[in-house]
Amino acid sequence: MSQAQPTIDLAGKVAFVTGAGSGIGRSTALRFSQAGAAVMCADINADGAKVTAESINGTGGKAASLQLDVTDETAVEKSFQQTLDALGGFDILFNNAGVGGLDYEQTLNVNQNGVYYGLRHGAELLAQRGGGAIVNTASIAGLQGLVSPLDMLEGTEAGMIRDGGIAYIASKHAVVGMTRQYAIAYGQRGVRVNAVAPGYIDTPMTEIIRQDVQIQHEYEQLHPMGRLGRPEEIATAVVFLSSDAASFITGHTLPVDGGYSCR
Template identity: 40%
Template sequence: MAKSFENRVAVVTGGGSGIGRASALAFAMEGANVVAADIDVEGGEETVQMIKNAGGEAIFVRTDVTKAVEVEAMVNKTIEVYGRLDCAHNNAGIDGTGLPADELSEADWDRVVSINLKGTWLCIKYEAPQMLKLGKGAIVNTSSIFGLIGGFPNNAEYVASKHGILGLTKGAALDYAAKGIRVNAICPGAIRTPILERQMPNPDALKMVTSLHPIGRVGNPEEVAETAVWLCSDAASFVTGACLSVDGGWAIT
């Protein structure tokens, strides 16, 4: 049976762990040649090995998404190795500092916004021209439930960056809608990733966060990954500029 991404090429940033790793694996399972990008060399290379062990094709490219030269090099490497770029999951991101807005340093603000928002824009900046050459493509950006709501106190820089991703997604969707490129965003709730483990180190904290999800549990990385793959697939051919919640119902409470 033909796979839906056979002969296509997918870039996944933040591919060394969590949602990014699950996304890279999901694209590979559907036949895509995958470029896993991450600043974490060990994690990224492990993701690639997992794909290869499952019979897929992938390469790792170390990439700091805050640096234009590195993002451009990542996309250039994709073209050098695979000759094209069909879809991208711009997923690289970090959490906030846990400080109130007045206690943030300028460096704190710049670091979170640069990785989460600027990094997503830089990826689009260099991915889109390659997709324009094909006359089609699909981009998915990872925002957050905190791109839709205020979330928790002491998280302003993270909330701002994730709201910004939604604005960027809508603006870019308009830029490319008539040119064959669809741009969408995913807003995950609490997902079992290394970030969640770091934020919720004890059972009581995790229980509290779980209670915010009407579905009664936190999510798994694979559930977000499958959504990213669907948004990049032909099945979502009439979907662009959307912000799709994958949050167990948190946003509707």
């Protein structure tokens, strides 16, 4: 006999989402709102962040937006205070902003340093306010080596992705490590820190995969479920980890990968 599933209730909470202008970030901002949270939508693309916030406000939720470069530590710290001023709280941090690995230094700066700055200032602020939850976007690339059919392509943009891939893998391994260490450091101060590790997800970042039907098929077959993931599937996991339903989970990186990591 089927049983009703518990509904996650984040009413009265304020969630801060980086990379909220598209893809996983936008889907997660919308899911936070659906669960009752107010949402600060932050993105380096101010227009994208604004569209997400307007979508939330237009459906009866509460949201604000700001432009944020997560590689600017001062701006990251300031953005948390802006959230307190605009929405009256700060309870959940989703460190999601990232790039796909075209440039070595940029990839490390955004994917690793950007998450670190969020953790450094966000965890302490949450602790001072009595606790909260942080979720970081890692990747299957942070759990193991990355298999990429694009490596078969030569003389195209795919070559740059391949060459920058080592920075992507290094940065996502760093996210997994920082997640564990911050969970240890803040566990007794009321702050839970977890991460999600998406497989290949149908977002603007993976658009190049869909430019070739055969390549897309090969990426799909890397996942035992035989398809790419959807942004809302990652969003659901993030909202769960941010909620009291995950009250005894911290330091964990949750694969949301259609089985990729069990290959």
